[in-house]
Amino acid sequence: xxxxxxxxxxxxxxxxxxxxxxxxxxxxxxxxxxxxxxxxxxxxxxxxxxxxxxxxxxxxxxxxxxxxxxxxxxxxxxxxxxxxxxxxxxxxxxxxxxxxxxxxxxxxxxxxxxxxxxxxxxxxxxxxxxxxxxxxxxxxxxxxxxxxxxxxxxxxxxxxxxxxxxxxxxxxxxxxxxxxxxxxxxxxxxxxxxxxxxxxxxxxxxxxxxxxxxxxxxxxxxxxxxxxxxxxxxxxxxxxxxxxxxxxxxxxxxxxxxxxxxxxxxxxxxxxxxxxxxxxxxxxxxxxxxxxxxxxxxxxxxxxxxxxxxx
Ligand code: SF4
Ligand code: SF4
Numbered sequence: 001x002x003x004x005x006x007x008x009x010x011x012x013x014x015x016x017x018x019x020x021x022x023x024x025x026x027x028x029x030x031x032x033x034x035x036x037x038x039x040x041x042x043x044x045x046x047x048x049x050x051x052x053x054x055x056x057x058x059x060x061x062x063x064x065x066x067x068x069x070x071x072x073x074x075x076x077x078x079x080x081x082x083x084x085x086x087x088x089x090x091x092x093x094x095x096x097x098x099x100x101x102x103x104x105x106x107x108x109x110x111x112x113x114x115x116x117x118x119x120x121x122x123x124x125x126x127x128x129x130x131x132x133x134x135x136x137x138x139x140x141x142x143x144x145x146x147x148x149x150x151x152x153x154x155x156x157x158x159x160x161x162x163x164x165x166x167x168x169x170x171x172x173x174x175x176x177x178x179x180x181x182x183x184x185x186x187x188x189x190x191x192x193x194x195x196x197x198x199x200x201x202x203x204x205x206x207x208x209x210x211x212x213x214x215x216x217x218x219x220x221x222x223x224x225x226x227x228x229x230x231x232x233x234x235x236x237x238x239x240x241x242x243x244x245x246x247x248x249x250x251x252x253x254x255x256x257x258x259x260x261x262x263x264x265x266x267x268x269x270x271x272x273x274x275x276x277x278x279x280x281x282x283x284x285x286x287x288x289x290x291x292x293x294x295x296x297x298x299x300x301x302x303x304x305x306x307x308x309x310x311x
Contacts, residue, residue, distance in 0.1 A: 009048075009215050012061050012217065015036075015062065018064050023180040036068050036219060046077060057086055058086065059086040060074060065087065066089065085110060086110050088114070091134065092121075098112075098137070107139055113146070115146075115148075116164055128163060147176060148175060148177050203270060205253050205279035207273045208225075210261070211224075211237060215247060217240060220239070221239040227263075230300065232286055233285050234285055255283050
């Protein structure tokens with residue numbers, strides 16, 4: 001099947017983060033262990049890069065990817081292999097750290113997006129100054145977008161969001177709001193002011209290139225078709241450290257009722273065509289494997305329950 005979509009691989013090189021957002025999709029507040037990708041997993045990732053076309057966009061992410069002790073070596077190596085790199089940060093590091101990244105990657109830095117977690121920002125005015133410095137010192141070819149999670153919005157927070165949006169407008173930067181989701185449902189209702197660009201789409205049985213032309217790799221080397229796949233047997237692509245890891249050869253039917261992964265939607269990975277037979281067959285396998293996956297990911301399940309109870 002031919003696809004005009006952009007290809008991408010997201011590599012979560014660390015679970016460590018400078019923040020502890022209450023709504024974190026990785027439940028950092030409740031997760032005891034926040035690990036880094038090991039040297040072995042990073043070498044396996046380099047091998048994967050040697051076997052794919054250079055038109056994949058590589059996103060190095062976390063947690064906060066910069067916290068990985070080998071962060072600068074990793075981005076340098078990916079650049080030397082000829083790939084464009086995407087990064088995302090909560091802007092909690094000194095401006096010099098970001099400038100070091102700009103100097104190291106230059107035009108190989110395709111995107112550098114910023115997420116704003118208002119509750120965690122210690123000094124909001126200093127952060128705004130840093131944001132302007134960030135925008136002015138990034139390479140001219142590097143695109144950027146702002147992501148603003150919406151959690152317990154009150155008047156004080158609205159004023160802060162307005163200040164961020166003023167900067168976005170001043171420099172013509174796109175932004176989107178992220179509504180907090182839990183168990184596939186949005187946690188709160190927001191005013192019309194905060195229109196989210198991301199829509200929940202019904203995707204069961206739709207053919208999707210996620211897993212073939214995109215993948216999400218966790219710090220332990222486990223690779224999946226898309227985010228939220230840990231409890232979906234048919235979305236597991238193997239561990240990049242093992243010989244049985246493989247990207248899918250073609251688009252496959254989605255077994256999720258709806259898609260909450262913004263990136264495959266943005267990158268046109270989801271087709272209109274459906275394959276009900278494959279979707280039902282894979283759903284059957286998912287049901288059989290679910291208890292095993294819950295057991296395998298029991299720490300995540302416990303963290304999610306604790307997070308749910310803490311809201
Ligand atoms: S900044 Fe992102 S990764 Fe870190 S705790 Fe907040 S939501 Fe989670
Ligand atoms: S959940 Fe979304 S990205 Fe994942 S396989 Fe389904 S349609 Fe594709």
